Amino acid sequence: MNDLEQAIEEAARLIRNARHVVALVGAGLSAESGVPTFRGPEGLWTKHGEPDLRDYDRFVEDPKRWWEQRRERASRLGELVQALESAVPNAGHFALRDLEEMGRLQHIITQNIDNLHQLAGSQAITEIHGNRTKLRCVLCNHRWPFEDFSLEELPPRCPDCTSGIVKSDTVMFGEPIPRDALDECINQSRRCDCMLLVGTSAVVYPAAQFPVDVKSSGGVLIEVNPNETPLTRLCDVVLRAPAGEALTAVVERLGSATQ
Numbered sequence: 456m457n458d459l460e461q462a463i464e465e466a467a468r469l470i471r472n473a474r475h476v477v478a479l480v481g482a483g484l485s486a487e488s489g490v491p492t493f494r495g496p497e498g499l500w501t502k503h504g505e506p507d508l509r510d511y512d513r514f515v516e517d518p519k520r521w522w523e524q525r526r527e528r529a530s531r532l533g534e535l536v537q538a539l540e541s542a543v544p545n546a547g548h549f550a551l552r553d554l555e556e557m558g559r560l561q562h563i564i565t566q567n568i569d570n571l572h573q574l575a576g577s578q579a580i581t582e583i584h585g586n587r588t589k590l591r592c593v594l595c596n597h598r599w600p601f602e603d604f605s606l607e608e609l610p611p612r613c614p615d616c617t618s619g620i621v622k623s624d625t626v627m628f629g630e631p632i633p634r635d636a637l638d639e640c641i642n643q644s645r646r647c648d649c650m651l652l653v654g655t656s657a658v659v660y661p662a663a664q665f666p667v668d669v670k671s672s673g674g675v676l677i678e679v680n681p682n683e684t685p686l687t688r689l690c691d692v693v694l695r696a697p698a699g700e701a702l703t704a705v706v707e708r709l710g711s712a713t714q
């Protein structure tokens with residue numbers, strides 16, 4: 456048995472023995488769907504430099520202008536937008552869906568905005584950075600599918616609470632994580648006794664804190680990432696392989712053991 460096979464065996468054992476398994480997911484899971492990551496050797500920031508960190512401040516200062524400039528921004532992030540438009544779930548997304556259906560995964564906390572967990576059929580999902588196919592009221596956090604909303608008047612106002620301004624659900628740089636999503640992440644991390652860290656470089660807060668909390672309350676951590684991350688040293692098991700391959704192998708291992 457090689458190192459990866461051994462790690463898969465051990466990961467399956469930890470998942471089988473856990474009561475509440477949570478997957479913390481990052482951009483690496485969608486890399487095999489052709490969506491580029493930000494960091495890492497092929498990352499967009501590595502190639503094009505860091506983005507505008509004042510994005511949310513600009514929205515707050517002048518929401519009308521922010522909406523008007525959306526098209527311009529979309530063309531600057533053209534590579535990512537194009538990849539997102541045509542992306543479909545990969546084997547890693549389907550493996551997470553299978554784990555949930557097998558009763559082995561209770562929740563997904565994703566930093567991805569790409570809607571691919573939903574397209575794969577996963578149910579219990581918290582999107583800490585929002586969802587690119589939705590809009591959200593900054594005041595009451597009500598969300599709508601993009602296409603259900605009229606953008607005739609800018610900035611759009613929330614029809615529910617009537618005073619909030621509506622923006623894309625995707626969390627911008629400098630924007631606070633929506634309270635409802637953050638509360639659910641905290642709740643899930645408290646209950647979690649086994650966390651899968653899938654394709655995340657684990658440097659973006661608050662997501663980077665959840666595994667630390669799980670570990671310090673006695674839970675176990677399983678990393679699925681072809682590269683080392685700052686959290687690797689905290690992990691009980693490390694699967695050094697792309698998520699599609701590694702997670703599929705874990706599902707197979709769990710499936711064959713329960714038959």
Ligand code: NAD
Nearest residue numbers: 481482483485492493494566567568569654656682697698
């Ligand atoms: P990141 O870009 O910082 O890091 C990606 C991680 O994925 C790296 O550790 C890399 O080693 C790993 N990785 C690369 N290929 C992989 C594979 N095939 N399988 C498993 N892991 C692989 O990503 P991040 O930590 O999620 O943080 C960046 C932020 O950017 C996120 O919070 C997210 O909001 C946003 N983002 C989202 C998308 C998306 O929705 N798909 C894409 C790019 C960025």
Ligand code: ZN
Nearest residue numbers: 592595613616
């Ligand atoms: Zn509202």
